Amino acid sequence: MANDVNNNVETKPIGFAPILQHYFHKCCIVDIIDQNVPLDARRKMLTHGQASIAMITAILFQVMSLYKVCKFARESNVLDVIFPDISPDEYFDDRLGDTLDAIHKFGIGNLELLITRHIIEAFEIQTEICHNDTTCAQVYGENNKNRSEQSIKISYGYSKQYRKDLKQLVWSMTASSDSSFPLFQQTYSGNTADVETYVEQWHHLIDLLGKKNFLFAGDSKVATHGNMAHINDHGGYFLSPLPMYASYQEALFKALDKHDHETLIPYKDQMNRGFEVPLTFEHENKSYTFRMIILFDQGLFYRRKKSLLERITKTQVAFDELAQKINAYKLKTKDSIEQACQAILKKHKTQAFFDFVVHNDPVVTYKNARPGRPAKNAEKIAVYQDHFSIELNYNESACTKAQYQIGYYPLVTNKPASGFSIEDAMLAHKNQYKVEHLYKRSKSGYNLEPIYLQTPDRIEAYLFLFKIALQILVLMERTARIKIAERDKGLDNFMPNKRDVRNPKTENMLAMFEFVVCGVILLHDGSRQYFVSKLTETQKDILSILDVPEKCYTHQYLFDTS
Known part of the structure; x- marks a missing residue:
């Protein structure tokens, strides 16, 4: 029996590479890039489209450094599955860097339009509502090498991760409400304010979608007079929460006091x-009137009420503790005590619910009028020493009124009520989280930060490829959920102790193929037998909902170029 054992078996992992190959082919990424980005005649083996797919694949396998792609290609058959005729040694970092330079030189925005338009048509992505948001991406070291006047500048700016010690760039992305599919991305210099990006992104979406009647949804920084006026004057629609500036806050409270009916929304x-009430403002000598939609949210009400009551309790505790410390050290004067009281109210944001009075009840003591041993019936003089106390007054009516108001938040839009109800506005705003989840996916799941590339042009091109990687992930997730809805049956044996899973994440589906390998067996007669791991029933079911044929996991399909 021992002589029948064959130890001449070589295997390499392929994981979910056949699935990627299927989606890359359907998205026509290689063809679009190669048809538009000119290739240096000295490059014989690897086109820009193939190099781009290699970097996108590396991103999805969390290989984020260009110099590691060669090692990744040698140690697995992933890139060999996608490009069987290309040697692993062709994916060296200088060659990949050349592709990033060529993409930037051709125009990242031009390729964005060509590739995303094709994907939208191929997968029938709905684009009636587009959500935009920005984030900052941190970088290490010197990242402004070979920078031109048109390049972004890696610089210090407002860090949303509170890393003021690191330089950064601003990354803006727009996603469709249809499965949060990434539509367009753009990078900006690290000190760019978010408010300056929205109008430009809106114009890019018009070029991409070929229409203006989509709804552009963003955060409160969209709601500047200039942004709203520009989009409205050029025939577009927007939706944004209103920032709580004094004028907007006054309009909100006035509307809450005067309204007499509300629409119920399940x-x-x-x-x-x-x-809703009208919102009017002046901008550049022109008057604008938009819809201010005021919504009450049960969950928001309970969260804010809990926070308010906690702040009130903390304020009262802080004043009790302060009362034990006055009349000593730095709290011996009325001014210092009042400053400490104001600091407490400011810290807990409870100025509207409390007022205080600092009382002074001096303590009188007597001492001899003259120094030395006192004589009998010696003259004495009174000495007055300040003794302060704090009287804290709680305004219960103000707190009650605040609790009535805290569950409401205002949105502003210029889309007519005839085709955009209050309920539509609420649902569109609540889907704003979708673009935020793309950033979370980028930074936590795929280790976007820190960025180690050293030239701004290459960083911009790399983020463009990173967005394509996100598009592939979303397409898989969207396809799977559509198929599950059509067959009315989810995945079994997919998550621990769960059956009929109907909302699988792409990362979890692809992880099921982690240990799939291809290999070769050297037989005793000198011949070779090639094979790919046999798929489990769960893996076959995942391929079914991803709309990937099972034959993609056969050796003949993957490697037989004859």
Whole structure:
């Protein structure tokens, strides 16, 4: 029996490479890049489209450094599956860097339009509502080498991760409400304010989608007079929460005091409500009137109420502790005590619910009028020493009124009510999280930060490829959930102790193929037998909902070029 054992078996992992190959082919990424980005005649083996796919694949396998792609290609058959005729040694970092330079030189925005338009048509992505947001990406070291006047500048700026010690760039992305599919991305210099990016992104979306009647949804920084006026004057629609500036806050409170009815809105087993009033402002000698939609959210109300009551309790505790410390050290004067009281109210943001009075009840003591041993019936004089106390007054009516208001938040839009109800506005705003989840996916799941590339042009091109990687992930997730809905049956044996999983994440589906390998067996007669791991029933089911044929996991399909 021992002589029948064959130890001449070589295997290499391929993981989910056949699935990627199927989606790359359907998205026509290689063809579009190669048809538009000119290739240096000295490059014989690897086109720009193939190099781009190699970097996108490396991103999805969390190989983020260009110099590691060669090692990744040698140690697995992943890139060999996608490009069987290319040697692993062709994916060296200088060659990949050349592709990044060529993409930037051709125009990242031009390739964005060509590739994304094709994907939108191929997968029938819905683009009626587009969500935009920005984030900052941190970098290490010197990253402004070979920078031209048109390049972004890696610099210090407002860090959303509170890393003021690191330089950064600003990354803006727009996603469709349809499965949060990434539509367009652009990088900006590290000190660019978010408010300056929205109008430009809106114009890019018009070029991409070929229309203006989509709804552009963003955060509160969209709601500047200039942004709203520009989009409205050029025939577009926007939706944004209103920032709580004094003028907007006054308009909100005035509307809450005067409104007499609200529309009930069912949402996630609870009942929200809302109403709307006109919002008018002046900009560049022109008057604008938009819809201010004021919504009440049950979950928001309970969270804010809990926070408010906690702040009130903390304020009272802080004043009790302060009362034990006055009349000593630095709290011996009325001014110093009042400053300490104001600091407490400011810290807990409870100025509207409390006022205080600092009382002074001097303590009188007597001492001899003259120094030395006192004589009998010696004259004495009174000495007055300040003794302060704090009287804290709680305004219960103000707190009650605040609790009535805290569940409401205002949105502003210029889309007419005839085709965009209050409920539509609420649902569109609540889907704003989708683009935020793309950033979370980028930074936590795929280790976007820190960026180690040293030239701004290459960083911009690399983030463009990173967005394509996100598009592939979303397409897989979207396809799977559509197929599950069509067959009305989810995945079994997919998550621990769960059956009929109907909302699988791409990362979890691809992880099921982690240990799939291809290999070769050297037989005793000198011949070779090639094979690919036999798929489990769960893996076959995943391929079915991803719309990937099972033959993609056969050796003949992957490697037989005859």
